[in-house]
Amino acid sequence: MHDTFVSNPSFFKLDATLKKIRNYWQKNFDAQGKDITVDQWLLLENLYKHKRITHNELARLTSKDITTVSRIIELLVKKELVERQGSTDDRRKVYVQLTPAGVNKYKDVRPMVLEMRKTGWKDLTEKDYQELTRILDVIYGNIP
Amino acid sequence: MHDTFVSNPSFFKLDATLKKIRNYWQKNFDAQGKDITVDQWLLLENLYKHKRITHNELARLTSKDITTVSRIIELLVKKELVERQGSTDDRRKVYVQLTPAGVNKYKDVRPMVLEMRKTGWKDLTEKDYQELTRILDVIYGNIP
DNA sequence: TAGCAATAGTTGTTATAGCAACTATTTGGT
DNA sequence: ACCAAATAGTTGCTATAACAACTATTGCTA
Numbered sequence: 490m491h492d493t494f495v496s497n498p499s500f501f502k503l504d505a506t507l508k509k510i511r512n513y514w515q516k517n518f519d520a521q522g523k524d525i526t527v528d529q530w531l532l533l534e535n536l537y538k539h540k541r542i543t544h545n546e547l548a549r550l551t552s553k554d555i556t557t558v559s560r561i562i563e564l565l566v567k568k569e570l571v572e573r574q575g576s577t578d579d580r581r582k583v584y585v586q587l588t589p590a591g592v593n594k595y596k597d598v599r600p601m602v603l604e605m606r607k608t609g610w611k612d613l614t615e616k617d618y619q620e621l622t623r624i625l626d627v628i629y630g631n632i633p
Numbered sequence: 634m635h636d637t638f639v640s641n642p643s644f645f646k647l648d649a650t651l652k653k654i655r656n657y658w659q660k661n662f663d664a665q666g667k668d669i670t671v672d673q674w675l676l677l678e679n680l681y682k683h684k685r686i687t688h689n690e691l692a693r694l695t696s697k698d699i700t701t702v703s704r705i706i707e708l709l710v711k712k713e714l715v716e717r718q719g720s721t722d723d724r725r726k727v728y729v730q731l732t733p734a735g736v737n738k739y740k741d742v743r744p745m746v747l748e749m750r751k752t753g754w755k756d757l758t759e760k761d762y763q764e765l766t767r768i769l770d771v772i773y774g775n776i777p
Numbered sequence: 778t779a780g781c782a783a784t785a786g787t788t789g790t791t792a793t794a795g796c797a798a799c800t801a802t803t804t805g806g807t
Numbered sequence: 808a809c810c811a812a813a814t815a816g817t818t819g820c821t822a823t824a825a826c827a828a829c830t831a832t833t834g835c836t837a
Contacts, residue, residue: 499750499765500658501675503651505696506769510644512795513776528823531645545785552649554825559787561823581785581832606643611775617768621643624757624765625650631755632657656825672793689815698795703817705793725802725815 514605523598524568528553530598532561533587536571537595541586543576570594658749667742668712672697674742676705677731680715681739685730687720714738 514527525533535550536542544562548555562585565571570591576582587595610618658671669677679694680686688706692699706729709715714735720726731739754762 499753499762500651500654501696502766502769503647503654506773507644507647507651508696508794509773509776510647515795526822543785552645552652553823555786556788556826557822557824564822576785579785579833583786608777609643609772609775613768613771617771618643620764621768622646624761625646627757627761628753629650629653631753632653633752652824659825670792687815697793699816700796700818701792701794708792720815723803723815727816 510609513608514602517601517605518598521601523594523601525594525598528557529561529565530602532558532565533570533591533595533598536585536587537592541574541584543582543584545582547585565591654753657752658746661745661749662742665745667738667745669738669742673705673709674746676702676709677714677735677739677742680729680731681736685718685728687726687728689726691729709735 511527514530518525518527518530531551532547535547539546539550542550544555544558547553547562548558551558553561562571562573566573569588571585572588574584574586576584655671658674662669662671662674675695676691679691683690683694686694688699688702691697691706692702695702697705706715706717710717713732715729716732718728718730720728
């Protein structure tokens with residue numbers, strides 16, 4: 490734990506990298522006329538995987554605030570990619586799931602996402618991936 | 634470049650880690666009554682280092698959109714931590730620098746930031762830092 | 778079982794992010 | 808010298824992020 494990295498801008502580098510990725514994804518979505526944002530895509534991905542979940546679970550799965558999830562879902566409902574269903578057993582809960590159009594959107598966009606991930610990882614190895622994962626997990630766990 | 638990581642959510646992990654750090658920093662700023670946001674701090678840091686620079690340079694240094702910089706500077710000016718000066722040689726340019734109160738704020742907040750960086754890097758080595766830096770730099774460079 | 782705490786979700790507000798459109802200047806090519 | 812292109816910055820708009828306050832339920836406990 491020397492000053493060399495205590496004073497170094499790792500936060501800045503994480504932020505800059507993430508913005509670069511996010512902008513690249515968004516530009517590609519726009520260029521292909523996908524009419525979707527990066528974060529809307531992340532929710533679609535989780536809804537495809539989990540079929541039918543509450544706002545709360547979706548927030549936990551995506552590391553998003555529940556208010557943010559609520560508003561993104563609102564936009565996805567307007568686009569008719571997602572539908573909400575009030576729970577009958579616990580009337581506080583609202584379940585969310587993809588519409589058929591939402592499933593199509595997922596299948597339509599997914600190949601692009603895989604390609605873009607490949608682009609980001611060019612010249613990096615499986616070991617690099619594991620190292621990145623490990624280091625980020627430690628940092629995440631260190632923070633109270 | 635196997636499917637194991639092409640399909641894995643590295644974007645998500647970066648995003649989640651960054652949010653964790655950002656929220657931790659902000660909570661600490663608030664708890665100590667620093668009356669400043671994380672991104673405002675990043676600008677202060679750069680202004681302290683570079684003394685007197687334009688919005689444009691600040692945007693480049695921080696990986697922020699120039700419109701975002703313009704608005705954050707506006708808030709810092711309202712807090713009287715920063716002052717703007719129109720350039721005389723090129724009248725499109727606006728130079729920005731810390732006020733004496735801004736310098737004090739920087740010196741007041743900096744020890745907290747160093748402590749929080751230490752917390753994030755607990756149990757990690759200098760080599761880990763270099764690995765993270767290397768991997769993020771490669772990803773950054775891969776993206777057009 | 779009455780009442781209070783906890784939980785799920787929405788709404789309001791402020792900040793950051795990025796694009797488009799705009800003004801004001803400066804630069805470059807002819 | 809003139810006009811088009813480029814540059815610096817601001818403003819308007821939409822989306823994401825987070826906190827606080829609020830409603831509507833459900834669970835817990837005295």
